[in-house]
Structure formats: C-alpha cells, structure tokens
Amino acid sequence: MDQEKKIIEFDQGWADMQKGISKLKRLLAGEEETPFSTREYMMLYTTIYNMCIQKGAHDYSEQLYNKYKETLDEYITSTVLPSLREKNDKFMLRELVQRWLNHKVMVKWLIRFFHYLDRYFISRRSLPALNVVGMTCFRDLVYEEVHAKVKDIVLALIDKEREGEQIDRALMKNVLSIFVEIGMGEMNCYQNDFEVYLLQETTTYYSRKAAKWIEEYTCPDYLLKSEECLKKEADRVYNYLQLTTETKLIEKVQHELLAVYVTQLLENEHSGIKVLFRDEKVDDISRIYLLYNKIPQGLELVANVFKQHVTVEGTAFVQQAEDAASKQASNAPGGHEQVLIPKIIELHDKYMIYLNSCFQSHSLLYKALKEAFEVFCNKTVNGSPSAEILASYADHILRKGGSEKLGDEAIEETLEKIAKLLGYLIDKDVFAEFYRKKLTRRLLFDRTTNDDHERSILSKLKQQCGAPFTSKMEGMVTDVVLAKENQASFNEYLRNNPDVHPGVDFTATVLTTGFWPSYKSLDIILPTELVKCVEVFKGFYETKTKHRKLTWIHSLGTCHLNGKFKPKQIELIVSIYQAAVLLLFNESDRLSYSEIVAQLNLTHEDTVRLLHSLSCAKYKILNKEPSSKSISQSDTFEFNPKFTDKLRRIKVPLPPVDDRKKVVEDVDKDRRYAIDATVVRVMKSRKVLSHQQLISETVEQLSRMFKPDIKAIKKRIEELITREYMERDPDQPTMFRYLA
Incomplete structure (x- = not known):
C-alpha cells in the first residue's frame, strides 16, 4: 500500500513560492541572477499543483488565486508606481514602456507557475483568467493614474514634430500600443483616453495654422502646403498611430485647411481659380480636384465656385455682343452670332x-x-x-461663302460643337424652327456648301434631341434631291413635247407640305408668261400622279429678267412678285399706284413693299412721282430707261421681313399640339391621375424640347376635357380620368 502523500500547509507552500517570485523580481530589476532552470520552474509549478489538488480544507486554490493578484498589486505599488511618479516628459514614457514590458514578463512567468489554476479552478468558478487579472492589475493601478499625463506628453511631442522637430517615433509607437493592449481586444482606451484628444488638438493646431497661412500664401502655395500636411499626417499614422485613426485625423485636417477656406481660396482675386484658369495652371487646378475630392461635399464646394466662374466668363461674352449690337443700332440678328458663338464654343472647348x-x-x-x-x-x-443666334451661326457655317476658310474636317468639328451647344438651350423647338427657315433658303436657293455637311449636322442634332426633332428637316433634304430628279423628268418632257414649251427657261421645285415651314402665298394675278409656265408644269405633273395637289408658293420663287436700258442691257434677279410688277411696264409706259394694285390683285402692304424695292431703294428701276423715299397711294410710276449699274447682273433685294414674329407664332402653335399630345399620352398610360401629377409628368416630358408654361398646360387640359379626351372625377375635382 502506497504511503499517503504529505500535506503541504499554505504558509509553508507560499514561502517556497515567495523565493521564486523574489528571484523573478530581481531578474526584472536587472540584478545579477541566474535565469530559471527547468528544475526550479518545475518545482514551483509542482508546489502550486500539489496545493490545489489536496482534499477538503487543504485545497488552497482560492487562496492562491487571491495571492496571485496580491503579488502583482504589491509589486506595482512598491516598485512600479514610485519609479513612474518621479519622472517626467519622455523619460516617464520610457520608464512606462519598460515597466509595461516587465509587467508582461512577470505575468507570463507567474501564469506558468500558477498554470493549474487556469486549467481547473478558474474555469469551474467562471473567474477572470490569470492573464486578464494581470492586465487588470496594471490598468487599475498604473494606467488609470498615468494615462492623462502620458496623453499630454505624447500630444506635446506630436506638436513639436509638426513644428519640424525630430522625436523618438519608436517610443511613441510603444507608448500608444499600451493604450491599445490595455483595452484587451477593445479600442475604447485608445479612443477615449488618447484619440479624442488628438483630434481636438489637431483641429486647434490646423485651425490656427490655416488662419495664418491664408493671409501669407497664394492659393497654389496654400494648396501645396495643405497637401504636404496631409501627407505628413498619413505618415504619422503609419509610423506610430493606429490605422483606425487615419480617416478621422485626415478629415479634421482637410476640414480646417480646405473646407473652411474653400471660397476664400478659390475666389482669391490675385491667385484663385479665375487666375489659375487664365494662366492655364493645369497642375494647380488638378491639385484642387485631388484635394477636394477626398472631402465630404468638397467637390460640391469646388463645383459651385467653378460654375460661378464659368457663368461670369460666358455672360461677359454675351454682354459684349449686346453692346456691339446696340452700337450698330440694328435689330437684325446678322453679324453678332459670328462673333458670339465662336467665343462660346472656344470657352466650351477650354x-x-x-x-x-x-x-x-x-x-x-x-x-x-x-x-x-x-x-x-x-x-x-x-x-x-439664343436659339435664333445659334441657328444663324449654323447657317453661316453651312452656307456658301460662310465657311470658305474652313476645311471639311474643321466644318465637321464646328457642327459637332454647335450640336453640343444646342444641348444647353431650353427652347430647342425655337432653334428647330429658325434652323428650318434657314435650311429652306439654303436648299431652295442652292446656297448650301455641301449636302454631306447638311446630313451630318442633322445626324448630330438627332443624336442630341431625338429622331422627331430632325424628321422634318431630313424630309426637306430628301425633297430637294427628289425635286432635282423631278426637274430632269420635266426637262425631258419639254424636249419630247416642244409644242407645249412655255418659251422661257423654267424650273419648279416640288416639295412635301408637312416637311417645310408654312409660307404666306398671295393671290397675285401672274403675268401671262408665268401663267403659261405654271400650266405647262401642271400638265406634266398630272402625267406622273393624280393624287397630289400642287399649291404654288410664289413668295419663294425668283425670276431672271432682261432689263433693256439705254446705257446697256442688265440681267435683273428679282422675286416673282417684283417680276410681276416690272412686266406690267412691257404693256404700259406709266401706271398709277391704284392701277398696279388692280392689275396684280395685291394688298396695300404688299404693294408698298414691292414698289419701294423697285423705286426708292438701292436700284431705282422705276421712276416715281412725286420723288420721295416712301410710297403713297397717289404716286405714279414709269420705267426708268436711264438706269444703269457697273455690273451686268444685279439682284434687286426686297425689304427684309421680320421672320422672328412668324417663327414665334409657328412655335407657339406647335407647342399647343405638343402639350395636347403629351397630356393625352400621359393620361392614356396612367388612366387616372391627379392634377398635380399630370402637370408634373407633362412638364418633365416637354422640358426636353422647351420650358413649358404651366398656365398653357392648364388651358390645354381644359380644352382636352371639352373635346372629351379626358374628364374630371365627379367626386374628386382634382382627379382626371382618361376617356378611351
């Protein structure tokens, strides 16, 4: 039978442990002492083991657990705290780092000695592990006493480093790792006891610096300085702060250096964004973007200043054009678009x-x-x-003589830029109508430089505004091609039927009504020569189709007359209406105003305009009595045989008609149709809709082409109710129902 194991009394066992602990303290203090041998370590471990496995009252597990904590508390109180209390500044930091390292070594060895407690006693009782107790002792006795002072010393050193002094970064890293480790897996100690103060100090520091630098530096230099500071703060995080601090720290620096002074910086009259754009400082402008892109809402601040700057620059060009146009004292658009639009295009390119x-x-x-x-x-x-100005510029580029200095490639580029500018216009439909008017003149009077360019800009406009925007214009271009083929057939018809030849060279352009702008056509009594031309063409056209009706637009026609004057014969290029007036003088030498009106069946307004162009303007082909610069109903007219000119062919212009009024009227009419169509389309898809929603959806769809007037929409809704496309809900007057 084995002899029963000898009981170890607590005092005796603890006395043996004390010898080992004393040796550990001497080793930590750096005194001359041999390291623990395996035999010594096993003896101390076994002592604890035996004291814990004894039965009944001799199981000293709980007392040993308490002694473990007492040992650490006593060592900290007697040795660690006095050594820390007598030191300041970086010397205190070094001492703290050393004491923390020693404490971790001591805990490590004691855990080895007391290991049996961790394995059984602690787990059964759900007590804090030996490692946790070790950390808690240091936290409660050392950290709680010194962390505020340590934080102040660290912040003071960071301040010195920011001012250019060198500091011991390794020491800083070791000190701040204590704040992290003491949290035992949580960051709350680091964040609450250090980071929050660091961020406050950072805000104060850079707020002070920014206020000083904004007065001293130009915008580019200030931004360089800010960029340098941000790099240094990121470097600081990398070297000794926690990575979780980086975002918060950088945000504070960005706010104080960049966000607070954004307007003052970018609007600085001597070095701000305006000057940077003027001097083409690409690197500095890029730096603005890179710095402000990293700030929450930073780019919104830059965008606002950028928008204001571009607006001011563009508005200045418009004002210059306005001033120049006012000096000309002319209400005609001709001229200023050729200066203004290239400037705006150049601005856009830039x-x-x-x-x-x-x-x-x-x-x-x-x-x-x-x-x-x-x-x-x-x-x-x-x-x-603006829609008219842009359309006039496009006309200038596409018209013969308008872009002679530009090659095909340059014209293509310019057309692309015109299409882009159209994207900024609110009233795109007004542009379309003006453009269509000018396209008409280019196509019908053979003034276009190149059919390819005409088709090219239409494809660009279609891309910008959609197919419906250009469908009529594309129809116009196609019409002219077909009209040329038709004219060739007519010429062939005349050759085959010489007996019907009208006796004059005659060209008729057949167009499709829906594609072209509407034109006022007068009920003029045409000269017999022209009547014969019309009849011959009508006969030809009826051989081709019986289903189409020809409506003659004489206002767009031109006539070449041979004027037989005494000095020399001159070819006169005139409108059909001017030709009708002049041909009257083949039969009569002298005609009164009222006789001309009666023979041509013209209104007073049209007669005045025609007679003015022939007797009072540049070319006085008719003599007027009495002589004056205006037409009166009592005037008489006769052919001027002495008229001459240095040219053998002259174009006799008619006084310009204000197309603008007609365009506005046509656009208003088209808008009514567009509103009707949109309201019906919305109601058809939604069936039932409130007044507010219907207005809102209609505005949204129409705003792609023009800025709709709410009153006009309401008026069209009432009209559509009257025409029974929709109805009001009898129970809810603000609700509409679609009527299929």
Whole structure:
C-alpha cells in the first residue's frame, strides 16, 4: 500500500513560492541572477499543483488565486508606481514602456507557475483568467493614474514634430500600443483616453495654422502646403498611430485647411481659380480636384465656385455682343452670332479640356459646367433669342461663302460643337424652327456648301434631341434631291413635247407640305408668261400622279429678267412678285399706284413693299412721282430707261421681313399640339391621375424640347376635357380620368 502523500500547509507552500517570485523580481530589476532552470520552474509549478489538488480544507486554490493578484498589486505599488511618479516628459514614457514590458514578463512567468489554476479552478468558478487579472492589475493601478499625463506628453511631442522637430517615433509607437493592449481586444482606451484628444488638438493646431497661412500664401502655395500636411499626417499614422485613426485625423485636417477656406481660396482675386484658369495652371487646378475630392461635399464646394466662374466668363461674352449690337443700332440678328458663338464654343472647348484632364470627368463638375452654360446660352442679344443666334451661326457655317476658310474636317468639328451647344438651350423647338427657315433658303436657293455637311449636322442634332426633332428637316433634304430628279423628268418632257414649251427657261421645285415651314402665298394675278409656265408644269405633273395637289408658293420663287436700258442691257434677279410688277411696264409706259394694285390683285402692304424695292431703294428701276423715299397711294410710276449699274447682273433685294414674329407664332402653335399630345399620352398610360401629377409628368416630358408654361398646360387640359379626351372625377375635382 502506497504511503499517503504529505500535506503541504499554505504558509509553508507560499514561502517556497515567495523565493521564486523574489528571484523573478530581481531578474526584472536587472540584478545579477541566474535565469530559471527547468528544475526550479518545475518545482514551483509542482508546489502550486500539489496545493490545489489536496482534499477538503487543504485545497488552497482560492487562496492562491487571491495571492496571485496580491503579488502583482504589491509589486506595482512598491516598485512600479514610485519609479513612474518621479519622472517626467519622455523619460516617464520610457520608464512606462519598460515597466509595461516587465509587467508582461512577470505575468507570463507567474501564469506558468500558477498554470493549474487556469486549467481547473478558474474555469469551474467562471473567474477572470490569470492573464486578464494581470492586465487588470496594471490598468487599475498604473494606467488609470498615468494615462492623462502620458496623453499630454505624447500630444506635446506630436506638436513639436509638426513644428519640424525630430522625436523618438519608436517610443511613441510603444507608448500608444499600451493604450491599445490595455483595452484587451477593445479600442475604447485608445479612443477615449488618447484619440479624442488628438483630434481636438489637431483641429486647434490646423485651425490656427490655416488662419495664418491664408493671409501669407497664394492659393497654389496654400494648396501645396495643405497637401504636404496631409501627407505628413498619413505618415504619422503609419509610423506610430493606429490605422483606425487615419480617416478621422485626415478629415479634421482637410476640414480646417480646405473646407473652411474653400471660397476664400478659390475666389482669391490675385491667385484663385479665375487666375489659375487664365494662366492655364493645369497642375494647380488638378491639385484642387485631388484635394477636394477626398472631402465630404468638397467637390460640391469646388463645383459651385467653378460654375460661378464659368457663368461670369460666358455672360461677359454675351454682354459684349449686346453692346456691339446696340452700337450698330440694328435689330437684325446678322453679324453678332459670328462673333458670339465662336467665343462660346472656344470657352466650351477650354473648360471641357479642364473637365477631362484636371477634374477627371467627374459628374459633379460636368453638371456645374452644364448649368453655367445653360445660364448664358439662354440669354437674348439685342432682341434675338439664343436659339435664333445659334441657328444663324449654323447657317453661316453651312452656307456658301460662310465657311470658305474652313476645311471639311474643321466644318465637321464646328457642327459637332454647335450640336453640343444646342444641348444647353431650353427652347430647342425655337432653334428647330429658325434652323428650318434657314435650311429652306439654303436648299431652295442652292446656297448650301455641301449636302454631306447638311446630313451630318442633322445626324448630330438627332443624336442630341431625338429622331422627331430632325424628321422634318431630313424630309426637306430628301425633297430637294427628289425635286432635282423631278426637274430632269420635266426637262425631258419639254424636249419630247416642244409644242407645249412655255418659251422661257423654267424650273419648279416640288416639295412635301408637312416637311417645310408654312409660307404666306398671295393671290397675285401672274403675268401671262408665268401663267403659261405654271400650266405647262401642271400638265406634266398630272402625267406622273393624280393624287397630289400642287399649291404654288410664289413668295419663294425668283425670276431672271432682261432689263433693256439705254446705257446697256442688265440681267435683273428679282422675286416673282417684283417680276410681276416690272412686266406690267412691257404693256404700259406709266401706271398709277391704284392701277398696279388692280392689275396684280395685291394688298396695300404688299404693294408698298414691292414698289419701294423697285423705286426708292438701292436700284431705282422705276421712276416715281412725286420723288420721295416712301410710297403713297397717289404716286405714279414709269420705267426708268436711264438706269444703269457697273455690273451686268444685279439682284434687286426686297425689304427684309421680320421672320422672328412668324417663327414665334409657328412655335407657339406647335407647342399647343405638343402639350395636347403629351397630356393625352400621359393620361392614356396612367388612366387616372391627379392634377398635380399630370402637370408634373407633362412638364418633365416637354422640358426636353422647351420650358413649358404651366398656365398653357392648364388651358390645354381644359380644352382636352371639352373635346372629351379626358374628364374630371365627379367626386374628386382634382382627379382626371382618361376617356378611351
């Protein structure tokens, strides 16, 4: 039978443990002492083991667990705290780091000695593990006493480093790791006892610096300084702060250096964004984007300043055009679009380069540029709406003689840019109507430079505004091609039927009514020569089709007359109406105003305009009595045989008609149809809709082409109710129902 194991009394066992603990303290203090041998370690471990497995009252597990904590508390109180209390500044930090390392070593060895407690006693009782107790002792006795002072010392050193002094970064890293480790897996100690104060100090520091630098530095230098500071703060995080601090720290620096002073910086009259654009400082503009792109709402601040700057620059061009047009004292649009639109195109090119290269095509900056252009691209110049000005410029580029200096490639580029500017116009339908009027003249009077360019701009406009926008214009271009083929057939018809030849060279252009603008056609009594031409063509056309009716638009026709004057014969290029007046004088030498009116069946207004062009304007083909610069109903007229000119062929112009009024009327009419169609389309898809929703959806759909007037929409809704396309709900007057 084995002899029963000898009981170890607590005092005896603890006395043996004390010898080992004392040796551990001497080793930590750096005194001359041999390291623990395996035999010594096993002896101490076994002592604890035996004291814990004894039965009944001799199981000293609980007392040993308490002694473990007492040992650490006593060592900290007697040795660690006094050594820390007598030191300051970085010396205190070094002492703290050393004491923390020693404490971790001590806990490590004691856990080895007391290991049996961790394995059984602690787990059964659900008590804190030995490692946790070790950390808690240091936290409660050391950390709680010194962390505020340590934090102040660390912040003071960071301040010195920011001012250019060198500090011991390794020491800083070790000190701040204590704040992390003491949290035992949580970051609350680091965050609450250090980070929050670091962020406050950072805000104060950079707020002070920014206020000073904004007065001292130019915008580019200030931004360079800010960029440098941000790099240094990121470097600081990398070297000794926690990575979780980086975002918060950088945000504080960005706010104080960049967000607070954004307007002052970018609007600085000597070095701000205006000057940077003027001097083409690409690197500095790129730096603005890169710095502000990292700030919450930072780019919104930049976009606002950018938008204001571009708006001011573009508006200045419009004002210059307005001033120049006022000096000319002319209400005709001719001229200023040839200066204004190229300037706006150049401005757009310039800022698109910045947008793509410096602002990396960011949507916020693109939106700012768009909104800026929408401001000044929708202004009027001397009474001409922007849509008319842009259409006139397109006409100038596409018309013969308008772009002689430009090659095909340059014309294509310009047409592309015109289409882009159209995107900024609110009233795209007004542009379309003016453009159509000018396209008519180019096509019918053979003034277009190149059919390919005409088709090219239409494809660009279609891309910008959709197929319905260009469908009529594309029809016009096709019509002219077909009309030329038709004319060839007519010429062939005349050759085959010489007996019907009218006796004069005659060209008729057949067009499709729906594609072309509407024109006023007078019920004029045509000269017999022209009547015969009309009849011959009518006979030819009826051989081709019986289902189409020809309506003659004489206002668009031209006539070449041989004027037999005494000095020399001159070919006169005149309108059909002017020709009708002049041909009367083949039969009569002298005619009164009332006789001319009676023979031609013209209104007073039209007669005055025609007679003025032939007797009072540049070319006085008719003599008027009495002689004056205006036409009166008592005037008489006779052919002027002495008329001459240095040219052998002259075009006799008619006084210009204000097309603008007609365009506005046509657009208003088209808008009524567009509103009707949109309201019906919305109601058809939704069946039942409130008044507010119907207005809102109608506005949204129409705004792609023009800015609709709410009153006009309401008026059209009432009209559609009358015409029984829709009805009001009898129980809810603000609700509408679609009537199929």
